[in-house]
Amino acid sequence: MMFFNPSRLRFARMRRGFTKARLAKELGLQVRSLQGYENGEYAPEPDKLSTIGEVLRFPVDFFSGDDLPAIEPETASFRSMSKMSATLRNTALGAGVTAFLLNDWIEERFRLPEADLPDLSDLSPEEAAVTLRRIWRLGEAPIGNLIHLLESKGIRVYSLAIEAREVDAFSVWHRAQPFVFLNTFKSAEHSRFDAAHEIGHLVRDRHSMLHGTAHSPDMEREANAFASALLMPRANVLARGHGLLTLEKLIHLKHTWGVSLAALAYRMNQLGLFSEWAYRNLCIQIAKNGYRTSEPSPIRPESSQILRKIFDALRSEGINRAAIAKELCIIQDDIDNLTFGLTLSSVTSPAGSIKNINNRQFIS
Incomplete structure (x- = not known):
């Protein structure tokens, strides 16, 4: 009979986001039986282990490995x-x-x-x-x-x-x-x-x-x-962040550092490139345009x-x-x-x- 490592069952269950109660229900078991498997009190029968593997999407051989x-x-x-x-x-x-x-x-x-x-x-x-x-x-x-x-x-x-x-x-x-x-x-x-x-x-x-x-x-x-x-290193941002800083200009500038519009606005405000009033107004514009949840002019994923x-x-x-x-x-x-x-x-x-x-x- 194949060696069964109970710690791997517990890992697989938690990896897939199952509680003991949910997995026991999926398997048609009492929670106490599943606890027995995980505590190493007894091993599941081969057909039951096969079902466990199917439900948790792990090959049966996974459950015979060393401790993780x-x-x-x-x-x-x-x-x-x-x-x-x-x-x-x-x-x-x-x-x-x-x-x-x-x-x-x-x-x-x-x-x-x-x-x-x-x-x-x-x-x-x-x-x-x-x-x-x-x-x-x-x-x-x-x-x-x-x-x-x-x-x-x-x-x-x-x-x-x-x-x-x-x-x-x-x-x-x-x-x-x-x-x-x-x-x-x-x-x-x-x-x-x-x-x-x-x-x-x-x-x-x-x-x-x-x-x-x-x-x-x-x-x-x-x-x-x-x-x-x-x-966004201080000197680099200060050098590029001069002049009138509009929402459109910030959308263009954010590509320089590969950051979100909100993160760039925050950094520029931190470095004194905005007055508090201008920064609050900019934040309102960003929120109103939905740019906190959907980034404008998005960059390519890395x-x-x-x-x-x-x-x-x-x-x-x-x-x-x-x-x-x-x-x-x-x-x-x-x-x-x-x-x-x-x-x-x-x-x-x-x-x-x-x-x-x-x-x-x-x-x-």
């Missing part, structure tokens, strides 16, 4: 914990754990950039953003593709295909490796700000994240301030460059998503949802960008 790593909620940088249900939080954390499995599989075959993140916890958000720009040699120029920048600094970036406004993004440290997860249902401008926000947590709140210290509203406000300063290169290399070796999913004992949709919807059959990579080193492929 865990992400404690206190170590993840969720922005609005008070507004988030436990079910939704567990779904997002489960996606993160699945990303760890995929990332381990990738790093067994590819050598990825090492993490290059300083500890800037002793600096204010504005000072930390300026310092990080200096360390990363960004100067005052706008940042092009932010996901590419994060990946070049050794941050593993994965997507969250969760249609819920309560989950903007989150970051976490796993085995001294920083991970950022971005909700792909958000606008490209929103996603860029989220990514910058998570960098703020990684460089300023590392101790709190590693030790599970309570996540506070002040930490969120400071991460927002850091993101604003990182994406995606992972490293995953594109990896998938291109795998395609050349005849490895497809089905093979990866089978080895990890997950379904192909889980891979798609973590990798910005990229596929192994429709990606290309610049010639010469992948080099063989010690029988592993180096992605730069």
Whole structure:
């Protein structure tokens, strides 16, 4: 009889957003019977385990694997914990754990950039953003593709295909490796700000994240301030933000920094480019035009460059998503949802960008 790991059943249930009562009802079981499975008191019969796999969308082999790593909620940088249900939080954390499995599989075959993140916890958000720009040699120029920048600094970036406004993004440290997860249902401008926000947590709140210290509203406000300063450096905004600042001009200018109209207006007001009256009037115009929920003149979504290169290399070796999913004992949709919807059959990579080193492929 196949070995059954009860912790994997509990993980699969929470990953798919099922309560014990709901899953028991779907399976035609008493809740006590399901508890017995999850507590390891007894294992489900093969036909029942097959049904569990169908309901939770996990291959039966998944339930015989080793214990999975865990992400404690206190170590993840969720922005609005008070507004988030436990079910939704567990779904997002489960996606993160699945990303760890995929990332381990990738790093067994590819050598990825090492993490290059300083500890800037002793600096204010504005000072930390300026310092990080200096360390990363960004100067005052706008940042092009932010996901590419994060990946070049050794941050593993994965997507969250969760249609819920309560989950903007989150970051976490796993085995001294920083991970950022971005909700792909958000606008490209929103996603860029989220990514910058998570960098703020990684460089300023590392101790709190590693030790599970309570996540506070002040930490969120400071991460927002850091993101604003990182994406829209003071000198650059002041140089471009002169003259009469109309709504139409701001819609044009927001493309310079790849931020939302509201975020740009807030930063310009913070830097003294608006009077309080002018800023309030501008906010009224933004709301009246529906620009808080539907971004005007939207920018193109960003995606992972490293995953594109990896998938291109795998395609050349005849490895497809089905093979990866089978080895990890997950379904192909889980891979798609973590990798910005990229596929192994429709990606290309610049010639010469992948080099063989010690029988592993180096992605730069």
